[in-house]
Amino acid sequence: MGIEVGLNCPACSGAIKVVEGETTVNCQYCGSMLFVEGDAGVTTISFKNMITRETAVISSASWWKKGFKARDLKRVGQVTECYPIYIPFWSTTTRVAGWICGYEERTHSDGKRTYTERIPKEELILRDYRFSEIACDPGDLGIRKMRNIDGETALTDFQTIPTFESTTSKDDAFAHAKESAMANARSDAHVPHITFENVHVFPESMSMVYYPIWVVRYTYRDRMYLNTVDGVTGSVLSGRAPGDPLFQSLAVTAGTSIGGLLGATGIIVASSSGEVAIGCFVVGLIIMVGTYLFFRGGSEITEGDFSDRGFKLGDLKNVASQLTQGRVGGNNWGDI
Amino acid sequence: MQVIQVKCPKCGNPIYSKQKDTVFYCTTCGTMHIRNGGVQVLDVEIGDFNKNAPQDRVYVPFWRMYSTVVINNVRSEGGGFQKLTSWFREGDNSGNLFIWVPASEMEIERFKNMAMDFTLNPPPYNTRMDFGTVPRLPTVMRQEEAKEMADFVVVTIEAEKPGVLQYLDYTLTVHDAKLIYLPFVSTQQGLVPAF
Ligand SMILES: [Zn+2]
Numbered sequence: 001m002g003i004e005v006g007l008n009c010p011a012c013s014g015a016i017k018v019v020e021g022e023t024t025v026n027c028q029y030c031g032s033m034l035f036v037e038g039d040a041g042v043t044t045i046s047f048k049n050m051i052t053r054e055t056a057v058i059s060s061a062s063w064w065k066k067g068f069k070a071r072d073l074k075r076v077g078q079v080t081e082c083y084p085i086y087i088p089f090w091s092t093t094t095r096v097a098g099w100i101c102g103y104e105e106r107t108h109s110d111g112k113r114t115y116t117e118r119i120p121k122e123e124l125i126l127r128d129y130r131f132s133e134i135a136c137d138p139g140d141l142g143i144r145k146m147r148n149i150d151g152e153t154a155l156t157d158f159q160t161i162p163t164f165e166s167t168t169s170k171d172d173a174f175a176h177a178k179e180s181a182m183a184n185a186r187s188d189a190h191v192p193h194i195t196f197e198n199v200h201v202f203p204e205s206m207s208m209v210y211y212p213i214w215v216v217r218y219t220y221r222d223r224m225y226l227n228t229v230d231g232v233t234g235s236v237l238s239g240r241a242p243g244d245p246l247f248q249s250l251a252v253t254a255g256t257s258i259g260g261l262l263g264a265t266g267i268i269v270a271s272s273s274g275e276v277a278i279g280c281f282v283v284g285l286i287i288m289v290g291t292y293l294f295f296r297g298g299s300e301i302t303e304g305d306f307s308d309r310g311f312k313l314g315d316l317k318n319v320a321s322q323l324t325q326g327r328v329g330g331n332n333w334g335d336i
Numbered sequence: 337m338q339v340i341q342v343k344c345p346k347c348g349n350p351i352y353s354k355q356k357d358t359v360f361y362c363t364t365c366g367t368m369h370i371r372n373g374g375v376q377v378l379d380v381e382i383g384d385f386n387k388n389a390p391q392d393r394v395y396v397p398f399w400r401m402y403s404t405v406v407i408n409n410v411r412s413e414g415g416g417f418q419k420l421t422s423w424f425r426e427g428d429n430s431g432n433l434f435i436w437v438p439a440s441e442m443e444i445e446r447f448k449n450m451a452m453d454f455t456l457n458p459p460p461y462n463t464r465m466d467f468g469t470v471p472r473l474p475t476v477m478r479q480e481e482a483k484e485m486a487d488f489v490v491v492t493i494e495a496e497k498p499g500v501l502q503y504l505d506y507t508l509t510v511h512d513a514k515l516i517y518l519p520f521v522s523t524q525q526g527l528v529p530a531f
Contacts, residue, residue: 011341011350018339023371025339026356033342033351033360035371097488101501103413120413120500124492126444155339196503198491200484 003091003149003209005045009034020045020091020207042170042206046086048152049161049212049231053082056214056229063227063236069301070242073220080224081217084231086163086210088135089146090173094181095128098199100189123189125199131177135166135208141228142238142304146211151232163210170206177203213237228304238304345375357474359397359515366466368515372478378515383461385470385519389530395472395517396527397439398454399482404509405490406430412499434458435486439515440473446526451489452496459518461531472517483510 003020014029020043023036036043051059057079064073101122107114132146178201185199212231217224220242227239342351344362351360359378361368368378381400385393407429436454438447477485487508495501520527 007339009341010339022356024342024356024358026353031352031354033353033356035340035342037338037340097485099488099491099495099501101495101503103502120502122495122501124448124495126448196501198487198504200488202481202484 003045003153003207005043005153005155007155020209023205042208043155044208044210045091045153045155046210047212047232048154049084050151051214051229051231051234053214055234056082056084056216059229059234059236060216060218060227060239063239063303064241067301067303068244070220070244073242077218077220077225079216079218082214084161084212084214086161087138087141087143087213088164088166089132089209089211090135090168090170090177091130091132091146091149091207091209092173092177093128093130093204094177095202095204096181096185096199097126097202098185098197099124100186100191100194100199101196102191102194104190104192121191123191125185125189127185127188129181129184131180131203132209133168133173133176135168135173136164137167140226140306141213141215142240142302142306143213143228144305146209147237148230148233161212166208173206174203177206236303238306239302240306241301243299243301342371345369345377355474357472358478359475361467361472370479381514381516382464382467383459383516383518383531384464386530389519389521392522393470393530394520394522394527395467395470396520397473397475398450398516398518399437399439399477399479399485399513400516401435401437401483401486401513402432402511403435403486404430404432404511406507407494407504408507409503409505410494410501411503412497412501414499435489435510437477437482437485437489439475439477439482441476448492451485452493455489455493459529459531461518467517470519475515479513482513486510 004017005020006015006017008014009016009027009030009032011032011034012027012030014027016025016027016029016034018025018034018036025034025036026032027034060079060082061074061077064077070076099122102120104119104121106117106119108117109115130149134144138144181201181203182199185201186194214229214231215226216229216239217226219225223242225240225242227241228237229235230237342360343349344351344360344365344367346367347362347365349362349364351362353361359368359370368380370376370378382395433455436451436459438450442450490506490508491501491504494504519530521530
C-alpha cells in the first residue's frame with residue numbers, strides 16, 4: 001500500500017498512523033473519527049533521514065566496486081563532498097477499471113502455405129498502480145522516481161537538512177499519474193490490436209513527499225563524478241563512474257570486428273546483389289565510426305535516470321541510429 | 337494541513353467508530369454524512385434482514401444509480417445473445433435500469449459479479465430505519481467514482497456474455513446515486529445475501 005504517516009489524535013493526543021492519500025482514520029485509543037484536511041488537497045509528508053555521512057560514504061565505496069567500473073576506483077577515488085538534501089516528489093496511487101478489446105494475430109505455417117489467424121481478445125483491467133515523479137528540477141542527480149515507500153514519516157517537515165523547492169504543478173502530476181496508469185493498463189492487457197477500449201482512471205489525493213538523498217561528489221584521476229545515496233535505506237540510487245579500460249577495449253575490438261566483417265561482406269557480395277552490398281558496407285562503416293566516437297572521450301558507467309546515459313551494452317546498437325541523426329559528438333559522452 | 341475530529345453536522349456530537357469509513361454515521365441522531373470538500377448529508381436506504389437469516393450478519397454498502405442506457409452498435413466474435421438489449425423492451429435499443437456498484441473494498445471478482453448480478457436481477461428487499469446492532473462494512477468508493485463505475489458495469493455486462501467483445505457504441509446517463517445498505521451473512525463461502 002502507500003506511505004504511512006504518524007500524527008496525534010486531536011481528541012486524545014494518542015499517536016496514530018494514517019495511510020497517504022486516505023482522508024479518514026479512526027483513533028485506536030479514543031475511537032474518534034478523524035478527517036485529514038490537506039492544503040489545496042495536497043498532503044505533505046517527509047521521510048526522516050536515517051543514515052550518517054559515514055554510511056553514505058561506505059555505501060558509495062562499495063558501489064564503486066560493483067559492475068564494469070574502473071578496477072582501481074575503490075583505491076584511487078576520493079570523496080570531495082558528501083551532504084544530504086530533501087527532494088520533493090509527487091506521489092499517489094491510481095485505480096484503473098475497464099476493458100480493452102481487440103485481437104492478436106498469429107501466423108502459422110503447415111509447410112505448404114502460411115496463414116494468419118486472428119484471435120479476438122477482451123481483457124478486464126481492475127487494479128491499482130503507484131505513481132511518483134520528482135517535483136523539482138533534479139539537475140544531474142539521475143533521480144526521477146521514488147524507489148522506496150517504507151520508513152519513518154511525519155506530516156510536517158523534519159527540517160534538519162536543506163530542501164529543494166518544488167517547481168512543478170499538482171495538476172501536471174495528476175495528468176502524468178493518469179497517463180502512466182493508462183499506459184501500464186494497456187501494457188498489462190496484452191492486446192496488440194485494440195478495437196475498443198473503455199477504461200476509467202481514479203487517482204487518489206495527491207501527496208508531496210520530501211525524501212532525504214545524500215549527494216556524494218568524488219574525483220577519479222582528475223575527473224569529477226557524483227553518486228547519490230538513499231537517506232532512508234542507505235543504498236546507492238544513482239551515479240556516474242569511470243568505466244573499466246580493459247572492458248572498454250574488449251568492447252571496442254568486438255565492435256570494430258563486427259563492423260569490419262560486415263564491411264568486408266559488403267565488398268564480397270557486391271557482384272551478386274548491389275543493394276545488399278551497399279547496405280552491409282554502410283552498416284559496417286557506421287559501427288566502426290560509432291565505436292571510435294563512443295570511446296574517444298573515455299567511457300562512463302551510469303546508474304539511475306539520466307537523460308544522457310553513459311556506457312551500457314545496449315548503447316552500441318543505438319550508436320548507428322544516433323550517428324545518422326548526427327547526435328553523437330566527440331567528448332560529451334564522458335563529461336559530466 | 338490539519339487533522340480534525342469529525343462531528344455530526346445535525347446534532348454536533350463527535351462520531352466514534354471502531355473502523356475507518358468515508359461515510360460517517362451519527363449513533364445519536366442517525367444522520368449519515370460524507371466530507372468531500374464540504375459536508376454532505378446522505379439520503380441512505382437500509383435493507384431489512386430475512387427473519388430466518390442466521391447470525392454473523394453484516395451490512396454491505398452499494399451505490400445504486402438510476403440510469404438510461406442506449407446501445408447503438410455492438411459487435412462480438414463468437415456470437416451470443418445480447419444481455420442488456422434483451423433486458424430492454426422488445427425492439428428497443430434503450431432502457432432505464434438501476435446499476436448497482438459495491439461501495440466497500442472487496443476482491444475484484446466478487447466486486448464484478450455482485451455488480452452484474454444486482455444490476456441484471458434487482459434485489460428484492462424491505463427497508464428499515466436503522467442498522468440495529470448489525471455492523472457495516474466501510475464505504476471506500478466515492479459517489480463520483482461510483483458514477484464512472486456504472487459505465488464500467490455496462491461494458492462488463494456486454495463483455496461477460498458469451499463471445500468476445502470487439503466493439504461497443506453506447507451512451508449512459510446516470511440520473512442519481514443513492515447509498516443502499518443491503519443485508520448479508522458471512523459464511524465460509526463468503527458473503528451471502530440475506531434479504
Ligand atoms: Zn447527530
